Amino acid sequence: MSTMRCATTTALFLILIASAVAASRSAWSGVYSQDQASRGQKAYNSQCARCHGEALLGGENSPPLVDREFLDKWYGKSVGSLVDFTRKTMPSDGPGKLSRRQCTDIIAYLLSANGFPAGESDLDSDAAVLNEILIQPKP
Numbered sequence: 303m304s305t306m307r308c309a310t311t312t313a314l315f316l317i318l319i320a321s322a323v324a325a326s327r328s329a330w331s332g333v334y335s336q337d338q339a340s341r342g343q344k345a346y347n348s349q350c351a352r353c354h355g356e357a358l359l360g361g362e363n364s365p366p367l368v369d370r371e372f373l374d375k376w377y378g379k380s381v382g383s384l385v386d387f388t389r390k391t392m393p394s395d396g397p398g399k400l401s402r403r404q405c406t407d408i409i410a411y412l413l414s415a416n417g418f419p420a421g422e423s424d425l426d427s428d429a430a431v432l433n434e435i436l437i438q439p440k441p
C-alpha cells in the first residue's frame with residue numbers, strides 16, 4: 303500500500319517538474335525587440351554608463367556587463383532575477399528609482415549586447431513572465 307502511494311507521489315512530482323520545464327523559455331528564443339533594446343540603450347547611457355562604461359566593459363570599481371566574466375555569473379538564472387537584482391541594487395549609489403518597465407528595457411539592451419537575438423515583441427516586464435526566461439550558454 304505504501305509503495306503504491308509512493309509511486310503516485312513520484313508520478314505527480316515528475317508531472318510537476320515536466321510542466322515547470324515546459325513553461326520555461328530560453329533567452330536565445332528572441333525574447334525582446336530591437337526597439338526595446340534601443341530604448342534600453344538610451345536609459346543605460348544616462349543611468350549606468352558612468353560606472354559600467356559606454357561599451358559595458360566596466361570601470362574602475364564596476365564590473366563589466368558583457369562577455370564571459372558577466373555571463374558566467376548569470377548562466378542558469380532567469381532574466382527575472384537579473385531585472386530584480388538591477389532594480390533593487392542599481393545604480394549602486396542610489397538604487398530603487400528605476401521603474402520595472404525601464405529596468406526591463408535596460409536588460410533587453412544587456413541581452414542584445416551579449417549576443418542574444420532580438421525577436422518580434424518586447425520583453426514583458428511582468429515578474430512571472432521574466433522568471434521563466436532562462437539565461438543559458440549559446441545552444
Ligand code: HEC
Nearest residue numbers: 349350353354363364365372375388391392393394395408
Ligand atoms: C555608481 C556606480 C554604478 C552605477 C551608476 C551603476 N552600477 Fe551596476 N554595479 C556597480 C558596482 C560597484 C557593481 C558590483 C557590486 C555588486 O555586484 O553589487 C555593479 C554590479 C552590477 C551588476 C551585476 C554584475 C555582475 O557581474 O553580476 C549589474 C547587472 C549592474 N550593475 C547593472 C547596472 C545597471 C543596469 C545600471 C544602470 C541602471 C547600473 N548597474 C548602474 C556600480 C554601478
